[in-house]
Amino acid sequence: xxxxxxxxxxxxxxxxxxxxxxxxxxxxxxxxxxxxxxxxxxxxxxxxxxxxxxxxxxxxxxxxxxxxxxxxxxxxxxxxxxxxxxxxxxxxxxxxxxxxxxxxxxxxxxxxxxx
Amino acid sequence: xxxxxxxxxxxxxxxxxxxxxxxxxxxxxxxxxxxxxxxxxxxxxxxxxxxxxxxxxxxxxxxxxxxxxxxxxxxxxxxxxxxxxxxxxxxxxxxxxxxxxxxxxxxx
Numbered sequence: 373x374x375x376x377x378x379x380x381x382x383x384x385x386x387x388x389x390x391x392x393x394x395x396x397x398x399x400x401x402x403x404x405x406x407x408x409x410x411x412x413x414x415x416x417x418x419x420x421x422x423x424x425x426x427x428x429x430x431x432x433x434x435x436x437x438x439x440x441x442x443x444x445x446x447x448x449x450x451x452x453x454x455x456x457x458x459x460x461x462x463x464x465x466x467x468x469x470x471x472x473x474x475x476x477x478x479x480x481x482x483x484x485x486x487x
Numbered sequence: 488x489x490x491x492x493x494x495x496x497x498x499x500x501x502x503x504x505x506x507x508x509x510x511x512x513x514x515x516x517x518x519x520x521x522x523x524x525x526x527x528x529x530x531x532x533x534x535x536x537x538x539x540x541x542x543x544x545x546x547x548x549x550x551x552x553x554x555x556x557x558x559x560x561x562x563x564x565x566x567x568x569x570x571x572x573x574x575x576x577x578x579x580x581x582x583x584x585x586x587x588x589x590x591x592x593x594x595x
Contacts, residue, residue, distance in 0.1 A: 405582055414576060414585030428582065463530055470581050472518045473538065478531040
């Protein structure tokens, strides 16, 4: 099966600009996750979708981050305005269920540099 | 709140050695356990998935075990190779909660 697709692969922006990342999960995977990974740390969950509904966004900085999953398939994560501390790799993952039986598949990530 | 500790934080070994990576969880209520590797600048690649009814899983030179009663998992790598050099992650719970991982370097 095809993997989780993410784009762009890299992005460099100036602080206070906006940026958007796109994720296409594996076909049939109802659950989609966005993670933020700062250099030297493990990934941190930002938001979890089940189909097109939000299950958990407790760690999403809602003053500047937003995410949507239209039609329960593709998802977009947006940052506006970006700060220097947003520099990180943004990972998208999907699973057939909330991970209770099936595992997770991760995309290659988008590396964001804010200057 | 789940917290994951991975020991050691970093490991450097000569090629051919057998090695063990350890993972512990503060919340032992784990449904399944998935080990990942991450190469620098890349996404996460799944290595092994131990499902809730299993205690261990094997794939080639890799063997992972899960002890739910103690909240611990171990990844055993046999006959290590330079290509095994990466960061290894063992997140717990659903959704996944990650520790900092173990950074492995295998020297030829």
